Every structure is written in structure tokens, then in C-alpha cells.
Amino acid sequence: MMADTLEYSDITSEVRGVLTPGRLKLTDQHIIFKNSKTGKVEQIAADDIELINSQKFVGTWGLRIFTKNGGLYRFSGFRDSENEKLGKFLKKAYKQDMVEKEMCVKGWNWGTARFLGSALSFDKDSKTIFEIPLQHVSQCMTGKNEVTLEFHQSDDAPVGLLEMRFHIPAVESAEEDPVESFQNNVMSKASVISASGDAIAIFREIHCLTPRGRYDIKIFSTFFQLHGKTFDYKIPMDSVLRLFLLPHKDNRQMFLVLSLDPPIKQGQTRYHFLVLLFGPEEETSIELPFSEEELKEKYEGKIEKELSGPLYEVMGKVMKVLIGRKITGPGNFIGHSGTAAIGCSFKAAAGYLYPLERGFIYIHKPPVHIRFEEIASVNFARSGGSTRSFDFEITLKNGTVHIFSSIEKEEYAKLFDYIQQKKLRVSNIGKDKGGYNDVDFGDSDNENEPDAYLARVKAEAREKESDDEEGSEEESTDEDFKPNEAESDVAEEYDSNVQSDSEDSDA
Template sequence: MELRFHIPTDNSSEIDPVQAFNDNVVAKASIIQATGDAIAEFKELQCLTPRGRYDIKMFPSFIQLHGKTFDYKIPLTTVLRLFLLPHKDGRQMFFVISLDPPIKQGQTRYHFLILLFSKEEETTLDLRLTEEEIKEKYEDKLQKEMGGPTFEVISRIMKALVQRKITVPGNFCGHSGTPAITCSYRAGNGLLYPLERGIIFVHKPPVHIRFDEIANVNFARSGGSTRSFDFEVETKNGVVHTFSSIEKEEYGKLFDFVDNKKLRIKNRGTSFEKPNTTYNEDELVDSDLEDEPVPDAYLAHVKEEGKQREEETGGMGGSSEDESDESFNPGDSGSEVAEEFDSNPPTSSDSDDEEDDKASGSDDKSLKEKKPKEKKKSKSAKTVKEPGMRKRRKKKERDENKPKRPQSAYLLWLNENREAIKKENPGISITEITKKGGDMWKELKDKSKWDALAAEAKKEYEKAMAEYKASGGGATTAEKGTKKKDKKENDKKASATKSPTKSPGKSEDEASEPAESTPPSSEEMSE
């Protein structure tokens, strides 16, 4: 945690209030203290993470970074690894310090401290150590006077203080003749260094992956381009790091390196140079060998269904609606669809058609055959829906015997106080009355009376509903649909009986005889 204080200065006092406050804190707190002078000090070194120029002071137990805005104190016990990496341009060097736990600035955490040096920059300094301290503590790894390139001097001092080896690139040499590969990671460009025991990406964000953490690697297509590829590294905990936009010329070098390190290559057996090489399709993940798109099983299944449907319908489009109309039987099941189909109230056009049928003398069979055709016609005729037009819902028949739902406590209170609200606010609309009542109901503290009335009304409703269901009310959907269907058929038969048809070849007396309630047999139909 970082705390910052503003301490007003007092010009009349000779004692510096800031120094006095610092002395009090240091005297009472167990903190890292800069006892004595620093061993070595470097001025205005370029730091990539955290970004800026910092003065670095090296003490026996910690490192201090002092910048224009922020200061950091890094205990030497938090340093895990040291890396010295040459830049691809051959003129600069990266000195990377891996930290755990990281240094923090607000919500930002820096797991790596990356310093950038020019190879031409040199420095000479005298260490603030005695010859005895150098021999006893650092075993002659340091000299009283040190000079040379700045990156070399600071790396030697850090190696002696931390007592850890410095990791440098191994035998890997890329297409450019350097141990670095230019690539992108997430949104940042940087350099990828294949090392002897892992890989490291510099610089934003820096990533270090050891070989023992890697589950497998994969060479994949880079966004459809044939001039570059992606190098995917999947760790054992399931995280995939994708280093993209790598030049195609680097593929052979990187592949040989990974193969020599005995890492599992996910798409082994493939080559960017030889598209016809045999490979395992399950292991190939979007590699550069895919000149043809991956077959889509779902799309093929949909196309096959479309061909079958076209063959069944004889190539006529839109016939699936007609088939569903012919095979649809609302009375066979108790589904909600059947109830909605049968509960359609007869429209004026339907009633007019029935009257025309009666007048023309059509029999029961002609009525039954004509009805589905009219439904087909009404379904196939598509109406143009205007913008903002709502779909018309079918009105459900209301059961007058069904008990009404009980009112809530708020509605009971509003019905009793509605007139009082009107008197207090003359000319108020119904909407404003409801809004005003809602505000008054919220401010009402004692609602026990209305809650009790609502609970009593609910009990009465439940009792009435039980009696209503016991008496046969609230029939199921299938029963309602069957009753309505039977009623409809009886009405048709009755209408046919009242208006008999005159068939050719029959006398008027025969035609005037009432029709039987049973349907005609096949022999009668042939006659």
C-alpha cells in the first residue's frame, strides 16, 4: 500500500517538517532503510516497464528506482531471474529483471523490470565497498573500480548482489542472423527470444514461458495471409499465448528449434512449403496448409434436407405450408396449438361462404372438402405488414362462471380513496389519479388493514376456485377443442338438414326428405 502526505512547511522553524516526519516513521516502523550510501548509482537510465527514465541506486538488500513522478524500492529477495538480450538492430541491449511479487503502481503490476541500453554507452564508477567486503560478501565477483559498457557493468553488479545467473540467448539464430524473431503479441509489437529453457517476449506486455510449463505448440495461419504465420503456445493450465505476424522465412528455423527441444507440435507432419504432405486433420488447427475451407457439416446437412424436400414437393417452392395444412388435425391432440386453431371465431367471410353453400345446395362432404381449400388459400396469400403494425391476437372466450382474481392491498386502498383524490385534485385524469395514488401508497406507513383485507379476499378466491374446478369448470385444452369441434360439426349437419339439396335424377319429394344424421355409405356416394 502506498500512502502520500502533504506536510506544510514552516519558514519560521529551523527544523524541516518533512525530515522530522520521516525520522519519526523510520524510528517506529520496521521498513527497508537506506543505511549508509548506495553501493552503486546510475543516472537517468531508460526504462521500458515501468516507462520513463529513472535513477537507480543499488543497496545491499534492495534496489531503488527514483523517477520524476514515482519511486520504487525492490527488495533483492523478489528478483527471480535476470536476462541480457541483444536487440535485433545490433546496437542496443535489453536487461530484464523478473520480479515476484511484482512492483505495483495503483492497479498496475509490473512483473518485469526492463532496461534498454545502447551498446556504445559506457560508464566508470567506484563501488562504495571496501576490499574486505568485496572478498567476504561477493567473493571477488566485483572490483573496486568498474568500467565498460553500461549494460555490462549493471548486469555484473546485479548478478553479484542477487547471486543468480544471467540468462542469455542460446544457439538459436533466426533468418535475420539474430537470436530474435519479430512478431506481435496481443496489440503490441516486440521481439521473441527462443532460449535454452524457455521463450521470452519483449516488451509489451513481457511474457516468459518455461519449457516445463508448455503443453504443446502450434503453427497456424496468420489471418489468411500466406506471407506470415502464427506461433501458438499452450501451457499446461490451458492458457494459449499467440505470437502472430511472424515472417514465413522464420518458420524453418523455429520449427527445428522446437523439434530439438522435444516439445509436442500440435500439427506435426505439415509444412508450409509442401501442401500435399500427409497430416492428421484432428491435429491441424487453421494451419497455412488449408488452401480449401474447412467443410461445414451443418451446412451440408441443411443442403441435403433442402434437396430431399424439393424432391418430395416436385420442385415447387413453398409447398411445405400446404403439407402442414393437410396433415394438421386439431382434434387429435390436446396441445395449445389445437386450442388456438379451433377457437378461431368465424369471420364474416366464413359465414357468407356458409350461406352461399346452403343456397347452392351443397351436401356435408362438399362442405368438408371446401373448408381446407379456403384455409390453404388464406395461408398462402401473404399480406404485406406495414411498419409498426402489430399482429392481431385472437380473442379468447370468457368463462362467466370462473371466479375473479382477488384485488391487491393497493387496489383495495385506491378504490376507497379514489373519490378523495379527485376532490383534492379537480380536473385530474385517470392516469394522474393512478400515479398520485401510487405516491400516496408508498408514503402510507400503516398498511396492515389493507393487507388483511387482501389476504381475506385471496382465501375466498382460492375457496371459490376449488368449488369451480370441482364442478367441472376449467376443462383442459384438449376437452375444449373436442367440444367445440363436435358443436361445429353438429351445427353443419343441422344446417344441411334444414336446407336439403336437390340432386339430379331425384324427384322433389325425395329431395325434400330430411337427411340422415349418419354419413352416406360408399355405395350411396357412387350412385
């Protein structure tokens, strides 16, 4: 009996000219690809599949999937032995025959350009020489008998295609200019950002920590614009991977963080995160340019026509609904300071580390987001020769080590309990050591020796916590971070069990 799902852990997907590694899962309802680097999930519904081909790649073979809305997806890295099994599954689950896509390898540079959905196919004698997903096109310009395509660049590509020129001979009998017709076909599907109509919402003079400055943020239907005194950025909505709303350690200011892929560029600098800072007194009220019927039809009633309240809350809600991403909050972790933020240093700058439900995020210079699935182990170590602080080291599966230093020793017990609760591997715990009372808090060379320093740190931390608890009845404590009660149960959306963004459940 054939399995209801097929899973492949070492498949690559073409993303802007780069073969990006990830996991591919095929069910009778969806084809799901999860990017190993970013955690981003691409989902193709079974009902949307128009055509599936097998296609030869260098040293391997893969799938070419064409959707009814014109989308083109390519996945490679399958073994030859999987061909028959995969073909039978596609036939049963999607009613699709896996026909091989023949390519022209003669090396000719002339042929026929065909526009198929959101792809441009350059063919000779019914065989394809190459094809281009038009969403990779950033600009299309024309000259006499000539069309030039410019492409979005990927920072991960060692070599990138910048532009391509097509010579199109004039045809006297043609009713329409072939050059203009070619350009129109490209522009109708290209990822060219141009403002059409008025902005849906405008937020003035927003304090941005990265890239630094104050920007007017204009939100359109497919992108949003950051307009500053010196720089101007236009960011497609689908470039936003995640949204984070995090309280400052002072429990007054708020950070709104947007994770971007691809990043925005300022000269040679790449910004993978936008970090916005909001003060406690900043409030706003806006009215969206939609009727009640349009709001129900476009956004399923998730947002009201009139919004008012703290600026971070209004802007966060607009971003969440228009971008279609959940907002991730700080989770249940509360540190010694009574907030979700742990003060520390990363590289040469001071900032805050936030333990989340499924990862960590550090802000703000530079911002770093680490998912649990990327982590190989964590380590607690002394901060130099200091007895008042410690370092928290995170080792990733790719070998990268992030060191968050100068953390107050009072945070140790809370952070260790969090690590144990999340079942993360602590590299300086011996196999026969079960709790944090036995953690060797020093150099790896002395793992089996008693550590008087560690014992003193833990004792002082417990004593400090006890003192805080005794005095807590006399003091008013801030409530847990809940900018919106109905949405306080936040989660990140990169679980392989993908669901619709219309539900605020774990995806």
C-alpha cells in the first residue's frame, strides 16, 4: 500500500538563481517546502497544480511544477531510485503524469519566446533552451528592436545574472509592436514595485534603529515604503518573513522587528531586519480607505476601518493583516528583572536577548534571530574573570557560535530553567548530571572538577530571588506583555504543519 505522504530531507529549491537546501513534503493536499536557512515555508495546494514534469539537473534530477495561477517551482536532488515511486505518488495524489521536460542543449541563441503564466520560456523546435520565472525580473526596458531585462539579486549567489537582452526583429505586417508587446507581457508578471493609487496607511517620523534614522512608512497593497531624508526603500510584502513585537527592558518602550529575505541594501550594507522603536506616549488613529464590504472581502474582517491606540499596536495590526504574518511576542519567559529581556553584550555592542517560544532574538546591533531547530547546543561560561556575570553561548548546527556576554548572574537560574524546559542540549553538562545544580559553569577542560565559583553564583542568585519574592507583595508588578488580549497567544509560523494564516494557531 502506498504511503499517504512522501518526505525528502535533502532537496534544493531554486530561489532567485540559488539552489536553496530544505525539506520537501508531499501530501495528498499540499506540496510543502521548508527553507533550511530561513525557515520560510512555501506551500502549493494540490488543487492549484497545473502540470508536473521531471527535469534533469547537473548530476541529479528534479521536479518542475507549474501552477494554475502561472507560478513555476523547481525542486532538485532526487535519487534515480525515487523516480518510479514518486511518479506513482503524483499520479495517485494529484492525478498528474510525471512527463520528462526535454531541454535543448545545442547552444543556439535564437528561438521563440513564449509567455506561459508567470514564466518566460525561450524555445527552439518545441524544446526549451531556458526559462525565467518573471517574478525574478526587477525591471524591463526597451530600445529599438531590443528588450533588456534586469533581475533581482541574491546575496547567497556566488555568481548572479544581472541582465539579459533580447533582439526582436521588426515585423511590418504585425498589428502590434512586438517590442512593446514583449515588454507588456514581462511587466504584467514581473516583480516591479510601483505605487498605484494612494497608500493604505501612512505613519510619520518613525524611529528606526536599523537602518538608523527617522522614516515615513507608507503601506500599499503589495509593498511598503520607507522614506527618509537620505534613503528610500521599497519592500515587497512577501519579503517579510516574520514580525516580532517585543517590550523594551524598561517596560515602557516597544520594539517592532521585521525579518526580511531578501534584505534591503544601503551601499554595501545589507539589512536583514528592520528594528522600529516606539515610545510610551506615541499614539495614533487612522482610517483605512476601504468600505466595510471591502474589508470583509479582502481581509476576512480581521481589521477594522478605524484604528486607534498606541502607535506600535496600530502599526503592528496593519502590518500583520496586510502582510499575512503572525506577530511573535516574547513568550512566557520572565527574567530576574521582571521582563522578557535579558541585558547582555553581543560582539562590541550592548543589547537585549529575548527567549521566545521557539527560538531566541537579539536586538539590536546587529539583530540576530535563532530558531531552536538551528541549535546544536548551548553553553554557560564565565565572563572572563568576573564573578558578577556569565556568558551564554549558542552553537548552531552549521558550526557558527553566537556568544552573548556580560549577563548578570541573577539571570542564570531563570535562563537555565528555560533551557531545560525547552529541552535544549547543554554542552557542559555531563551525561550523568540531571539538573542545574550539577552544571559545571566553567571551561570545558575542567568539566569533571567541582566549581566553587558556580556554587557561589547559584547560591547568590537563589538568595536574591528569595529576597525579591518576599518584597514583591509590597510592590506593584507589571503585567505580562499582552498588547492585544485576543492575540496574546502568539507563535511563530515556520512549523512544517502549515495552516492558513487566517487562524492564530501554531502553523
